[in-house]
Every structure is written in structure tokens, then in C-alpha cells.
Amino acid sequence: MAERELRIKGAAEKLAEKGRILVKEGGRQIAVFQGEKGIFACNNKCPHEGYPLSEGTLTEGCVLTCNWHNWKFDLESGETMVGGDQVRTYPARLDGGDLLLDVSDPSPEQAIGKALDNLLDCFDDHEYDRMAREIARLVKAGGDPLDALRRTIHWTHDRMEFGATHAYGAALDWLTLRDRYGADDEALALIPVVEVVAHMAWDTRREKIYPYPVKLVDFTVDGFVRAVDAEDEETAIGMIRGGLACGMTHRDFEEALTRAALDHFLDFGHSLIYVYKTMGLIDRLGADVAEPLLLALVRSLIYGRREDLIPEFRAYAPALQSWGQATWDDEPVVWDELTGRSVAKVLERMQASSSNTAALFDAALGALAWNMLHFDEAHQFHTDRNVAANQSFLSFTHGLTFANAVHVQCSRFPELWPQGLLQMGCFIGRNAGFVDKGYVADRWYLSDPRAFFAEVEHGFFDHAQFEYIVACHLVKTTAAIREEYEASPDGPAAQMLLAAGNRFLNATLKRKHVLRTARQALSFVANEG
Numbered sequence: 001m002a003e004r005e006l007r008i009k010g011a012a013e014k015l016a017e018k019g020r021i022l023v024k025e026g027g028r029q030i031a032v033f034q035g036e037k038g039i040f041a042c043n044n045k046c047p048h049e050g051y052p053l054s055e056g057t058l059t060e061g062c063v064l065t066c067n068w069h070n071w072k073f074d075l076e077s078g079e080t081m082v083g084g085d086q087v088r089t090y091p092a093r094l095d096g097g098d099l100l101l102d103v104s105d106p107s108p109e110q111a112i113g114k115a116l117d118n119l120l121d122c123f124d125d126h127e128y129d130r131m132a133r134e135i136a137r138l139v140k141a142g143g144d145p146l147d148a149l150r151r152t153i154h155w156t157h158d159r160m161e162f163g164a165t166h167a168y169g170a171a172l173d174w175l176t177l178r179d180r181y182g183a184d185d186e187a188l189a190l191i192p193v194v195e196v197v198a199h200m201a202w203d204t205r206r207e208k209i210y211p212y213p214v215k216l217v218d219f220t221v222d223g224f225v226r227a228v229d230a231e232d233e234e235t236a237i238g239m240i241r242g243g244l245a246c247g248m249t250h251r252d253f254e255e256a257l258t259r260a261a262l263d264h265f266l267d268f269g270h271s272l273i274y275v276y277k278t279m280g281l282i283d284r285l286g287a288d289v290a291e292p293l294l295l296a297l298v299r300s301l302i303y304g305r306r307e308d309l310i311p312e313f314r315a316y317a318p319a320l321q322s323w324g325q326a327t328w329d330d331e332p333v334v335w336d337e338l339t340g341r342s343v344a345k346v347l348e349r350m351q352a353s354s355s356n357t358a359a360l361f362d363a364a365l366g367a368l369a370w371n372m373l374h375f376d377e378a379h380q381f382h383t384d385r386n387v388a389a390n391q392s393f394l395s396f397t398h399g400l401t402f403a404n405a406v407h408v409q410c411s412r413f414p415e416l417w418p419q420g421l422l423q424m425g426c427f428i429g430r431n432a433g434f435v436d437k438g439y440v441a442d443r444w445y446l447s448d449p450r451a452f453f454a455e456v457e458h459g460f461f462d463h464a465q466f467e468y469i470v471a472c473h474l475v476k477t478t479a480a481i482r483e484e485y486e487a488s489p490d491g492p493a494a495q496m497l498l499a500a501g502n503r504f505l506n507a508t509l510k511r512k513h514v515l516r517t518a519r520q521a522l523s524f525v526a527n528e529g
Contacts, residue, residue, distance in 0.1 A: 003102075003104040004102070004103050004104040004105075005100050005101065005102050005103070005104075006023070006025060006100070006101040006103055007095070007098050007099070007100055008021075008023055008098060008099040008100075008101065009097070009098050010097055010098065011023075011032070011097075011098060011099035012094050012096070012097045012098065012099060013097060015032065015034040015039070015094075015099065016034065019033065019034050019058070020032060020033045020034065020054055020058070021099075022044060022054050023041075023099075023101065025101075025103065028043070028044075029043070029044035029045065029052075029054075030042070030043065030044060030090060030101060030103075031043070031044040031052070031053045031054040031056075032092060032099065032101070033058050033064070033075065035058055035061050035062050035075070036060075036061035036062075037061040037062050037076060038062075039092040039093060039094060039099070040058075040062055040064075040075035040076065040089070040092060041075075041089065041090040041091075041092040041101055042064070042073065042075055042087045042088060042089045042090065043087050043088040043089075046066040046068065046069075046071060046087065047071075047080075047083075047084075047085035047086065047087050047130075047133070048066065048068075048069055048071050048083055048084070048085065049068065049069070051066060051068040051069075053066055053073075053087065055067060058075075061076075062074060062075045062076040063075070063081065064087075066083075069083075070082060070083075071083030073086075073087045075089055084121075084122065084125065084127045084130050085118075085127070085130045085133060086118070090102055090103055108141045108142045108143070111137065111138075111140075111141035111143075112138055112141045112142070112143040112147075114137075115134045115135070115137040115138040115141065115143070115148075116134075116138065116143075116147065116148065116151050118130075118134050118137075119131060119134040119135065119138075119148055119151065119152070119197070120151075120155055122134065122201070123155075123201040123204070123205060124205060124206050126198070126201060126202060126205055128194070128198050131194055131197055131198055131201070132190065132194045134148070135148045135190060135193055135194055135197065136190060139186075139190070145189070145190065145193045146175075146193065146285060148193060148197055149171070149193055149196055149197055149285065150285055150286075150288055150289050152196075152197045152200050152201065153168075153200070153285075153289045153292050153293060154289070154292050155204075156200045156201070156203070156204040157292035157293065157295060157296045158209050158210055158211060158212060158292075158295070158296075159204035159207040159208070159209060159210065160203065160204060160207075160210070160296055160299070160300075161207065161210050162299065162300060162303040163296050163297065163298070163299030163300025163301070163302065163303055164274050164278070164293075164296040164297050164299070164300040165203045165300075166199070166203075166468070166469055166472045166473075166476075167196070167199040167200040167202070167203045167468065167472070168200070168274065168277070168278065168281070168293065168296060168297075169270070169273055169274050169277045169278075169472070169476065170196070170199070170277070170472035170475055170476045171196045171199075171200075171277070171281050172277045172280045172281045172284060173277070173472075173475045173476045173479040174192040174193075174195055174196050174472075174475060175192055175196070175281075175284055176479065177192055177457055177460060177461075177475065178191075178192040178193065180457070181457065181458065181461070187461075188461055191461050195468075195471065198468070199468040199471075199472065202468050203468075212233075212237050212295050212299070213233060213234040213237045213238055213241075214241070215234065215238045215241070216238055216241050216242040216245055217235055217238030217239045217241070217242045218239070218242055219239040219240070219242050219243035219246070219248065219253075219256075220239070221255055221256040221259065223235070223239065224236060224239045224253075224256040224257075224260065225256060225259050225260045225263060227239065228260040228263070228298070228301050228302060229260070229263055229264075231302050231303075232302075233298070233299065233302045236298050236301070236302060237295060237298055237299070240253065240291075240294050240295060240298055241291075244290065244291055244294075249287070249290070250278075250279060250282045250283075250287075250290045250293075250294060251279065253294065254275070254279055254412070255412075255413055257275045257278075257297065257298075257301070258272070258275055258409045258412070258413050258416060259413070259416065260301050261274075261275045261301060261409075262409075262416050262419040262420060262423065263419075264304075264306045264307070264308050264309070265306075265307045265308040265313050265316055265423050265426050266301070266304040266305070266306060266307070267300070267304035267305045267307070268305065268307060268398055269398050269399070269401070269402030269405070269423070269427065270300070270304070270398070271300065271301055271304045272402060272405045272406065272409060272420075273398075273401050273402060273404075273405045273476075274297055274300060275297065275405070275409060276404075276405040276408050276409055277405075277476075278293050278294070278297045281293060282294075307426075308426070312343060312430060313343055313426050313430070315343055315344035315347050315348075316343075316347065316422055316423070316426055319347040319348070319350075319351055319422050319425075320418055320419060320422055322351065323351060323354055323418040323422070324354050324355070324418075325351075331352075331353065332353055332356050332359040332360075332363075333349060333350065333352070333353040333359065333360060333363045334363055334366075334492070335362070335363045335364075335365075335366025335367045335369075335370060335492060335493065335496075336366075336367075336370070337349055337363070338350070338363060338364060338366075338367035338425070338428050339367050339370050339371065339428070339432065339435075340432055340435075340437065341428075341429055341432060342429050342432070343425070343426055343428075343429030343430060344429070345429065346367075346425040346426075346428050346429040346432075347422055347425045347426075347429070350364070350421060350422060350425050354418070357414075357417050357421070360421055361403075361406070361407065361417075361421060361424075362488070362491055362492050362493055363492070364403065364421060364424040364425060364428060365400075365403050365407075365424075365484060365491075365493040365497070366492050366493035366496055367428045368396075368399040368400055368403055368424065368427060368428060368431075369400065369493050369496040369497045369499075369500045370496055370500075371396060371399065371428065371431045371432065371435055372393070372396040372397065372399065372400065372431075372500040372503070372504060373439075373441045373444065373496060373499050373500040373503055374435040374436055374437065374439045374441060375391075375393060375396050375431075375434060375435060375436070376434055376435055376436035376439070377393075377436075377507070377508075378436075379391040379392070379434050380392050380393070380508075380509070380510045381510055382516065383513070383515040383516040383519060384516075384519060386520070386523075387520055390513075390516070391431075391434045392509065392510070393504050393507055393509060394470075394473055394509070395431065395434070396431055396434075396504075397473055397476075397477040397504060398427070399424070399427035399428070399431060400477060400480050400481060400484075400497070400500070401476055401477055401480040402423070402424065402427060403424055403427075403480070403484070404479075404480035404483055404484055405480075406420035406421070406423070406424060407483075407484065407487070441499060441503065444499040444500075444502045444503040444506075445495060445498070445499045445502075446495075446498045446499065446502060449485060449489075449498055452498065452502065453478070453482055456478055456501075456505055457478065460474065460475055460478075467511060470509060470511065474505065477501065477504065478501060478505070481497050481498065481500070481501040484497055485497055485498060
């Protein structure tokens with residue numbers, strides 16, 4: 001006898017007459033079919049879009065076709081033949097003139113395991129709606145939705161050819177929003193998990209595995225930094241593996257990772273941001289994800305662009321070498337002394353105020369906020385300039401998210417303030433050429449920051465951005481602005497930070513440049529010899 005069996009009296013006659021019946025029980029609908037191979041029953045709602053399968057076509061004895069979108073299900077095996085998500089089937093049999101339906105639910109352990117396994121099946125074709133359903137099934141079975149994220153990290157970390165992406169970098173900020181707003185709303189609790197899982201799946205869709213080195217190496221801070229600088233993945237990864245094998249935690253690697261991230265003006269600031277966010281993400285998800293996240297992070301450091309080696313930022317290394325040797329009066333710098341200057345001039349002015357770290361950070365943060373607030377949007381829409389002029393708001397948001405990471409990581413490791421501050425200066429000088437000094441920004445200033453953050457953050461739960469890279473920039477930039485504002489609500493950069501964020505969040509982001517790309521391609525090809 002089944003654990004829970006329904007008896008539908010007199011159903012055998014109706015099945016013989018019509019070939020199908022619809023059974024309603026406890027809020028669910030079950031479609032029952034009389035086929036050539038016997039009696040079959042399944043959830044009446046097609047897992048694609050919920051249309052009634054009782055209106056479908058049964059052929060070849062047990063193949064059910066949903067006539068809306070041609071999804072096909074083998075009711076004998078329960079497998080989906082055409083389509084994605086599976087339909088739930090129920091054992092069914094006749095007992096005299098009655099129909100017996102086994103509607104017993106699987107054990108929670110079985111349901112959780114199946115949901116996690118099925119989640120991975122969604123990735124190659126990027127079935128976003130199915131990902132949401134599988135995670136919802138996990139929750140319904142009593143599972144931890146964050147286990148979906150943990151499983152996804154394990155599955156994706158070695159499919160990222162060049163290491164961690166924004167999918168990992170923005171995960172902590174999405175989870176912070178979940179903690180802030182999802183306690184009393186199931187949908188708001190589900191959305192951040194789905195967004196993070198889907199972003200990771202998107203960045204690794206149909207990718208092969210790129211194995212990490214497996215040997216163990218004794219970990220030292222200096223040795224690790226040297227290995228990253230030499231782009232020696234085998235040694236750097238080996239040190240992480242070796243340290244973990246000896247019982248080290250992710251926080252034990254933090255100084256070395258921070259030093260390596262700031263050893264160069266690395267990857268337009270992404271490297272330090274990823275260090276900051278990876279540490280917090282492991283804190284949030286637990287030691288089970290420490291190894292995969294650390295390996296992906298280290299690989300991203302290895303492959304990071306060493307931007308201080310290009311002409312635009314060559315003033316950085318000499319400025320760092322002479323840090324603390326200022327010949328000026330060492331008066332505290334204010335933010336507007338840093339705007340409108342070249343990289344070299346910004347770094348020179350910062351060196352002259354090197355003794356007052358806090359004031360210098362405030363000034364640099366203010367200059368970065370002013371730059372973003374005054375971004376010349378014409379650079380987003382041009383079609384007849386060279387590649388160097390291809391700038392967007394996202395180029396400016398990195399300055400603020402990097403500054404936030406500098407604030408956190410250099411506060412933990414104060415000896416790294418010179419690198420962090422001077423690299424903020426690289427952002428300031430680099431973006432100076434893309435601002436509109438005459439732009440009137442008054443309308444973007446805010447009178448109620450708390451209401452602003454509440455409205456903006458609630459909006460992220462229905463953001464409508466197809467590109468994950470855009471959605472995560474909205475989330476992580478707002479998170480950085482909020483952290484810096486709350487750290488110093490009366491600071492010199494506070495109101496400008498809010499205004500810059502307000503303008504960015506209301507801006508039009510042109511993401512595909514058809515005419516520009518065509519013209520730049522023709523120009524490049526014409527001059528390649």
C-alpha cells in the first residue's frame with residue numbers, strides 16, 4: 001500500500017470512455033490518461049509555462065505532447081523528451097471500477113538532492129525560469145537555498161578560464177540585499193539566489209573544465225606575492241592548496257591576497273574588489289566554498305592586466321617609490337584639487353599630503369564621486385571616434401567600488417595605504433578626460449538618503465536588465481556607495497557620492513554599439529598593413 005493513495009471512485013468507466021480525466025486534490029491538478037501501455041498520471045501543469053497537459057496529445061502509448069509549445073514527456077519513465085524541466089508523474093492503477101493514485105511525496109532528502117541535480121541541467125541552455133523553480137523546489141523540501149549557490153560555485157569555479165568574474169564579485173552584495181529585505185517575503189528571498197546562480201551559470205555556460213594545478217606548496221606571504229607577480233599559477237595555487245591542507249582558513253590568506261591585488265594597478269581595480277568580496281562571501285557561505293572561491297580568485301590575479309605598465313599609468317611606480325618624501329607643506333588635500341588633472345599630476349598632489357591618510361582618502365573618494373557625477377554621456381553614444389574614447393558609466397563605477405575595497409582592505413593592512421590611495425589617483429586622472437566640467441548636477445542631490453536606498457534596493461528585485469554584468473554593476477555600485485556613505489555620512493564626499501549614484505542609476509546605458517563597432521573595425525582593418 002502506498003504511503004498516500006487516493007481512490008477515485010468510478011473513474012475506470014470515465015477513463016475508458018474519454019481516455020483521460022482530471023483529478024483535483026489539495027490544490028493540485030493531476031491529469032490521468034488511458035494509454036496503450038496502461039494508466040499514466042502527471043501534474044496537469046506543463047512545467048514550461050503552466051498550460052494544461054490534460055489538453056495535450058498522447059501518442060506512442062505513453063508520449064504526452066503539450067500542444068502549446070510542443071514539449072514532450074515520456075509518462076512511463078517521467079523523462080522530458082523535448083523541452084527542459086521535468087513533469088511530475090504519479091503511479092496509477094485501476095482497482096475494479098476505481099482509480100488509485102499514489103500521491104506520496106518523496107522524502108525531503110530525495111527532493112533536495114533531485115532539485116540540486118536538476119539545477120545543473122538548466123545551465124547549458126540557461127533556463128532562468130527553471131533555475132528559479134529548482135531552487136524553489138529545494139526550499140519547499142526544507143533545504144537551504146544557499147546550498148544551490150554552494151553547489152554552483154563548486155560546479156563553475158574550474159570552468160572560468162581566467163578566474164573569478166563579476167558573478168562571484170557581486171554575490172555577496174546580492175546576499176546582503178536578501179538579508180535586508182527577504183526575511184518576510186519568499187520572492188525577495190528567492191531572487192538574489194537565482195540571480196547569483198544564473199550569473200555564474202551564464203559566465204560558464206558550455207565551458208569545458210580548466211583544471212587547477214594539484215601539487216601542494218608551503219605557503220608564505222612573500223612567496224605567494226612573488227608567484228602572482230611572476231604569473232606562476234602552479235606555485236600560487238599550490239600555496240593555497242598547501243595552506244588549506246595545513247588547516248589555514250581563508251582569512252589567513254587575506255594579507256597575501258590583498259598585497260598581490262595591490263602589487264600593480266591590477267585589472268582596473270577588479271582584483272582588490274574580488275579579494276574584498278571573496279573574503280565576505282566565504283564568511284557568508286562557509287568553509288565548504290573556501291577552496292573553489294580562493295582558486296578562482298588566485299587565477300584571476302594571475303591573469304589580471306598589469307595596467308601600471310602602460311604609458312597612461314607609468315607615473316604610478318615612481319610615485320609609490322617616493323611615497324612619504326614630499327617636499328610640499330603637507331597640507332591636507334581637498335577633493336577639487338584632484339579633479340581635472342592628469343594621472344601624473346594627481347599622484348604628485350597626493351604625494352604632497354601623504355601623511356594624512358584619512359583626509360587623503362576622503363579627498364580621493366570625493367574626486368571619484370565628482371568625476372562620475374560629471375561624466376560626459378556623449379562618450380556613450382559616439383560612433384566616429386577611436387577606441388580610446390569608448391567610455392561608459394561602468395568605467396566610472398569601478399572607481400567607487402575600488403575605493404570601497406581600498407577603504408576596507410587597507411584599514412585591515414595599513415601598510416598598503418600608499419598603493420591603495422595612489423591607485424585611486426590613477427582612476428581619478430584617467431577619468432578626467434571624460435567629464436563635462438560644465439554639467440549642472442544640482443538635480444541629482446538628495447534630501448533623504450534612507451528613502452533613496454530603500455527605493456533603489458527594492459527596485460533591484462525587479463531590475464529588468466537582461467545583461468547580468470549590468471545588473472551586478474547596479475547592485476555592487478550601490479552597495480559601495482551605501483557602505484561609504486554610512487561610514488561617514490557627514491564626510492566631505494557624502495552628498496556627492498549619493499548624487500553620483502543617483503545619476504548613474506537613472507542613466508541610459510547604451511550597451512551595444514553597432515555603428516561604432518563597424519566604423520572602428522573598418523578603420524582598424526584599413527590600417528593593419
